[in-house]
Amino acid sequence: MNKREDVQPFLKWAGGKRQLIPILSELAPKEFNRYFEPFVGAGAMLFHFKPEVAFINDVNEELINVYExxxxxxxxxxxxxxxxxxxxxxxxxxxxxxxxxxxxxxxxxxxxxxxxxxxxxxxxxxxxxxxxxxxxxxxxxxxxxxxxNEPVLRAVHQYLNQNDVFISNEDFSTVVLREANEGDFVYFDPPYDPVSTTSSFTSYALEGFGKEEQRRLRDVVVELANRGCYVMVSNSYTDFICELYDQFSIKAVKATRAINSKAAGRGKIDEAVILTYDKK
Structure with missing residues (x-):
């Protein structure tokens, strides 16, 4: 039997959430039904909560193949x-x-x-x-x-097999709009809105994620909130994102940007955490 603490990200991922887990878990709903993560990436949030029923997805086909x-x-x-x-x-x-x-x-x-x-x-x-x-x-x-890293890989293998974790390689909207219902927790960690014209990092998949995709994501968030889902979104703390989600509660949190091509671009930056279930 692998230790539960061995269930952790098996990849290093741009924008990975391991460092923010204490803050994000505190902001998460205390109780929820099923868990959805349409941009699963390295899965830091998934492996923190270890939900018994989870729907994880990513548009990156090679990444989803690794999970499978x-x-x-x-x-x-x-x-x-x-x-x-x-x-x-x-x-x-x-x-x-x-x-x-x-x-x-x-x-x-x-x-x-x-x-x-x-x-x-x-x-x-x-x-x-x-x-x-x-x-x-x-x-x-x-x-x-x-x-x-055999202990971690075996622990993840065990978690994925001992729970109902559904893995998909689709558009971010597909599985949540098809499956998510009242009381479910949906965490979106999309490619971030760039804080400057030179800082964009959306190339983890061939398709980019520009302003129109951010707006489409917002529309999905509104739909899920109307269903009674608990929705959390991580993104850059930019004017565009704050205006996009101005109907919801927006928290500014400090995050360390560990992955950047230039050392000067690393360090503490503000990130936005949008919550549909918290008062503004």
Whole structure:
């Protein structure tokens, strides 16, 4: 039996919420029915709450494949992770696979193993693709990266199998509008509205997430709130976001931006936490 504290994010993720868990969990509803996370990313909130019934989703197909392989084929995945090398030439060979026609011939295990390996060995643990959907983060030059974190991966495998966790790879709106009902808790952690014209980080998937997508998300939030769902949204504390959600309660919280291409861009910044169930 794996310890419950081993159930934690198995990837480093831009905008990951592990550092904000104490604040977000305090702002979360004390009781709720089912849990929904349409932009699951590395799953920090999911693995904190460990709900018995959860619907998790992400538009990133490679990421969702990793979750499915951890759930369904943990032994084969761990065996595949053993094959990787912390070497620059090897890294760029593995990174280049999605630029080749035979990429589609890789097994789902090999694809999941590749994503975990690249995440653990690339610079700053970013997951970023270019306009063609190709992974484009350089080698990280870490001395001893933990490529195969077996206790965590097995704990996540156990959690996903011992609970009703439904995993999907759809648009963020699809599963919540189809499934969420009164008393359910929905946490949205979308690509953030950029705080400046140079700070946009929406390239974890090929499709961007601009102003129109932010407005569409707001409309989904309004619909869910009208159903009686508890909805929490994380985003940048920008004028645009504050105006977009001005009918709801908006909390400003301090977060450390750990992933940035420039050291000067890291540090404490304001993030917005929007709550549909809290008085303004």
């Amino acid at each position: 392989m951890i759930r369904d084929h943990i032994d084969e995945l761990l065996e595949s992770l053993d094959k990787h090398q912390n070497d620059s030439d090897y890294f760029y060979h593995i990174r280049s696979l999605d630029r080749q026609d035979q990429f589609q011939n890789l097994s789902k295990i090999e694809r999941a193993s590749r994503i975990i390996y690249l995440n653990k060995t690339c610079f700053n643990g970013l997951f970023r693709v270019n306009s063609k959907g190709q992974f484009n983060v350089p080698f990280g030059k870490y001395k001893n990266p933990n490529i195969k």
